[in-house]
Structures are given as C-alpha cells and as structure tokens.
Amino acid sequence: MTFRSEDHLGYWLFYAQRSVAYAFYEALKACCIEHDKPYIITPPQWGVLSLLHEQEGQTLGTLSQQRAIDAPTMTGIVKRLEQNGLVERKHDREDRRLVKVYLTDEGRDIMRFLPDAASEFSKIMAQGLSEGELRDLQTKLQRIIFNVSFVASHTGDRFGLLPPNFPHNEQEYSQECSTDQAAAFGE
Numbered sequence: 001m002t003f004r005s006e007d008h009l010g011y012w013l014f015y016a017q018r019s020v021a022y023a024f025y026e027a028l029k030a031c032c033i034e035h036d037k038p039y040i041i042t043p044p045q046w047g048v049l050s051l052l053h054e055q056e057g058q059t060l061g062t063l064s065q066q067r068a069i070d071a072p073t074m075t076g077i078v079k080r081l082e083q084n085g086l087v088e089r090k091h092d093r094e095d096r097r098l099v100k101v102y103l104t105d106e107g108r109d110i111m112r113f114l115p116d117a118a119s120e121f122s123k124i125m126a127q128g129l130s131e132g133e134l135r136d137l138q139t140k141l142q143r144i145i146f147n148v149s150f151v152a153s154h155t156g157d158r159f160g161l162l163p164p165n166f167p168h169n170e171q172e173y174s175q176e177c178s179t180d181q182a183a184a185f186g187e
Helices: 009-034 043-054 060-067 071-083 105-110 114-126 131-152 170-184
Strands: 087-091 099-103
Touching (some): 009 043, 009 114, 043 071, 043 087, 043 099, 043 114, 060 071
Antiparallel strands (some): 087 099
C-alpha cells in the first residue's frame, strides 16, 4: 500500500490547526484595526489576555500551565504584551519572590472588544455543525490529545502536553467521558 500524506489523520489535524490559527489571527487583527489600536493581538496573546481577564494576578508559571506553553515562550508572550502596554508585572505583596501579571487600563479596554471577536470566530468555525456534532467533535479531539500525550513526551512528563483539568490516565478519561455523555443525554 502506498502512503499518501492526505490519508493520514495528522495531515488534516495539522491543516485544521494551521487554518484556524491563521484565520483567528486575521479576526483578532481586524478587531484591533477596527478599534484603532496601534498593535495586533496574536492568538497566543489572546490566550493570555483572556486568562487575565477571567482572573488577574496570575504568575507566569500558572499562565504557562493553563495554556500548555513552556515558560520561556510564555515569558516572551507576556513581554510583548507588556511592550504594547496591555499587561504589567508586579511583585506579590506577601511574597516578593512571586511576580504576578495584571491587565493595564489598555489591556482592559481591548478586552471589551476581543471576546466578541473570539465568539464570532467560534460561530464561523461551527457553521454547518449541529450542537451534537460539535460535542462529538470535541470528544474525539480530546481522545486524540489523550492518546498522543503518551507518545509525545520524551521526558515522561506527558502532563505538560495536556490542557488543565484534563484526565491523566485511562480510568480518569473513561470516567470523565461517561459523565460528559450522561450530561449530554440529560441523565
């Protein structure tokens, strides 16, 4: 049998991820331009801003864990946000060793608009799919993430590859899936 890359699941996941990332970048860019902002927000920067919008005063380590991004990359993202005047780092009052990240007034201002742009983008992505199909797709994607997390890490610390609160073993995964399925069927 001849191997064809387009027959490989990874091929389609790669292009889906790339297409989504590029289109989301364009949606965020359009939002920034529409609101006369002198900067463009990237999808990784959006991820950090949205976490801080939900809860300010998070450490770089916490932000890294929540977005499954390594610490040096997160430091770069926060540094660019800081250079654009959207966030600031402050030492914790009780433990000066901790540095926490906060939205600035400008960061809070752009967060008045970005969530709507992200919501609209999600609607565009979901066009033509029913709620059931979306839940099914999410479940299947979670299964793929869970499956590849076992082979993706050479250090043995596969948990850094998983989203926060994601099951860490087959038993947890099975329990969460049956709970989600029961909720989906109103049980």
